[in-house]
Amino acid sequence: MKKKRVLLITFLTIIAFLFLFAACAKKEETKVTREKAQTYTCPMHPQIVKNGPGTCPICGMDLVPFEKNNAQDFLILGASQQALANLRTMKVGENEFSNSSRLNGRLVTDPEQTVYVSSRVAGRIEVLYVKETGVPIRKGQPLYKIYSEQLSSLQQEYLVAAAQVSSFPEDKRFNQMKTAAKQKLLLYGQSEAQLSDLVKKQKVSPYVTYFAPNSGIIAELSVTEGQYVGEGGSIMKLEDYDRLWVEADVYPSDAHKIKTGQKVQVIVSGYEDQPQVMRVDFINPALQTSKQIMQLRGTIPNPSNQWQAGLQAVVLLPSSGQKNVLALPVDAVIRDGNGAHVWIEAEKGKYQPRMVTLGVETFDEVEITDGLKNGETVVVSGAYLLYSEFILKKGKNPMEGMKM
Known part of the structure; x- marks a missing residue:
């Protein structure tokens, strides 16, 4: 009887030991499984995801483990976090959407308002x-004084003719x-007032002052004081900026959308609130050779x-095809x-990917x-x-496993 009791105690001890061993093994296996499930990422480059610790292949920083709460498919942010991320939202609604084409252009000087002053x-x-560019000039303002023996001779000729007529x-x-001599001086840029003063004073002068033919801005100076110039030589260029040309590049595929006489909208860089x-x-019917554009x-x-x-x-x-659709700012969409x-x-502070x-x-x-309903609130800044x-935080792409 005593022997049977010893065998029973021995048997129960073995059974207990086996159960204890199995429990420890299971616990160790669960721990190993959890360690294997832990993933790591780079704080600076969250697109880098690895199953174990290491360094980032981009910046070399040590990888950090993700948070354990990976099952949730949403983020919860407090008011301070929302302000720090500069999150802005809008309610989606159907609005008129126009597929208008944008052409790159530039402002250029109108040649019809450019005056070239020549000698x-x-x-x-x-x-x-x-003596400098960028200076505004009024019509009739003196521009330069020139020494010309040719003009002095023509003035003398005109005075002689005027005396003969007198x-x-x-x-x-x-x-x-007299008429021919006067016409020569007028063609050489002398004014009626200058000729009247010449007859009144009866004194020729090789120094003649020329005045601005138009108002504008000095855009270019081609001479300096003391320089000799020939007849027709360039002196300066005047530009008026009351009107400006707008030149825009048109791709051949968009050529059918525009025609001469059509009205379009122009937005000048930095003046988006003042569309013209x-x-x-x-x-231009010909393509630019280097760019293949009109x-x-x-x-x-x-x-x-x-x-x-x-x-x-x-x-x-x-574009002629305008319709009411659900539309978002481009920055609200992550690709x-x-x-x-x-x-x-x-909900307030709860954000889910869609x-x-x-x-x-x-x-x-x-x-x-597809994917949005009218009235839903969408993040448009900070997405x-x-x-x-x-x-x-989650160690996975928010779109992982999602289908439309």
Whole structure:
């Protein structure tokens, strides 16, 4: 009897030991499984995901483990976190969406408002009354004084002819000589007032002052004081900026959307709040050899010279196909290898990713054809920060396993 009791105790001890061993083994296996499930990422590059510790192949930083709470498919952010991430949301609604084409353009000087001042006679520039560019000039303002013996001879000829007419007013030949001498001086840029003063003073002078034929801005100076110039030699260039040309590049595929006389919208860089309406005056029918593009041109007013030639501009070609659709700002959509998605604010401070299907896209907006409903609240600023935060905390792509 005593022997049977010893065998029973021994048997129960063995059974207990086996159960204890199995429990320890199971616990160790669970621990190993958890360690194997732990993933690591780079704090600076959340797209780097590895199953074990190591260093980032991009920046070399040590990888850090993800948070354990990987099962949730949403993020919870407090008010301070939302402010730090600069999150902005909007309610989705159907609005008029126009697939307008944007053409890159620029402001250039209108050649019709450019005046080239050239020397009427050969001579030496004695005085330049304007010695720098960018200076505004009024019509009739003195520009330069020139020394010309040729003009002095023509003045003397005119005085002789005028004296002959004064002595013999009925002689047609003397009158014709006076008219011819006067015409020569007028063609050389002398004014009626200068000729009257010449007859009054009866004194010729090789120094003649020339005045501005138009108002404008000195855009270019071609001479210096003391320089000799020939007849027709360039002196300076005057430009008026009350009107400016807009030249825009047109791809051949967009050529059918525009025609001469059509009105388009122009947005000058830095003045997006002041769109201008422009009439298309000219479309170059030939392609530029180096760029394989066409050019259109129009004119816009430039009050108070607020715009300068050389500024970038955008020309919007209207599209006939306008419709009411769900549309979002381009920055609200995150694109990756799994598709496109947006972030929905399901509740206050709770953000969930949502895969969407995109339609027509412009420079500013993109049409959403599937995945969103009218009235839902979507993150339009800070969406990429939510995307990075999700990868960093959850250890997976927010679109992983999702299907439309």
